[in-house]
Amino acid sequence: MTALPDPSALPLFPLQTVLFPEGLLSLKVFEARYLDLVSRSLRTQHPFGVVALRQGHEVRRPGEAVAFEAVGCLAELIEVDSEQAGILQVRCRGSQRFRILSTRQGEDGLWWAEVQWLAPDAAVLPQKEHLASAQALANAIRMLRQRGPLPFLEPFHFDDAGWIANRWCEILPIPLVARQRLMELDDPQVRLKLVDQFLRSKGIIGGP
Incomplete structure (x- = not known):
């Protein structure tokens, strides 16, 4: 894992998805701010925050109100390709979770946050x-x-309750808000218990 960035100035990448620790995130980046x-x-070898x-x-849409969840996850770059001018294909690994304490938006539209690292x-x-x-x-x-290509990063950890729960959360057909709440849970055994209940309810x- 790379060094943690400055918690008083973490750049954010808000997305319509939830990134979990050890999760794989693929992005197509074309906006100047990103x-x-x-x-x-x-350049700095520092991760950024995904919320x-x-x-x-x-x-970005001019004048549009933006709101994001209070808990996110750091994204570490593992691969960056530029097949077209002005477009980057990026693959990231989820790492440390964080809680947002305050935010500000720069003139270029990029969001920054002061955060607290979560265990x-x-x-x-x-x-x-x-x-x-x-x-x-x-x-x-x-x-x-x-x-085809797996949506998960290796190595696999079938002996780790949190890892098992997180990988299921990434592929199960559950609402975004439910996925977010599962990511926020501090107890990996509780997260896996809820996933297990869902899997049994769907057969x-x-x-039972």
Whole structure:
């Protein structure tokens, strides 16, 4: 993991998605403010913050009100390609979660935040009653691998309750706000328990 950036001035990339720790995020960057953000991140080797939008759009619209969630996740650059002039194809890895304390918007439209770092998930084994969720995720990954590029980064951690829960949260058909609330949970066992309940309710895994 790269060094944490200055918590008093974290550049933000608001998106209509939720980034989880160890998650994979692919971006097509073309707005000047975000091209500058990516260039700065490459130069300084510092991650930037990804936050989910509650109001507004990813592409800047003059006069539009923008609101985003209070908890986000740092994004570390792992790959940047420029196949067309003025457009960057970017792949990022989610790392540290943070809570926004205050925000300001620069003249170029880029949002900045003062943040508080949140503790990472404790690395804990999934409880016995949730092992079926781990096995079902392994099965899902085998199926996804046959269809094309995986939406997950390796290595896999099937012995980590938080990692299992986060990967399910990324691919399950749940509303954005529900995905956000799951990401915010401090206890990875509780997050996996809720995911397990959802999987059983949809018949993805057996049992009550």
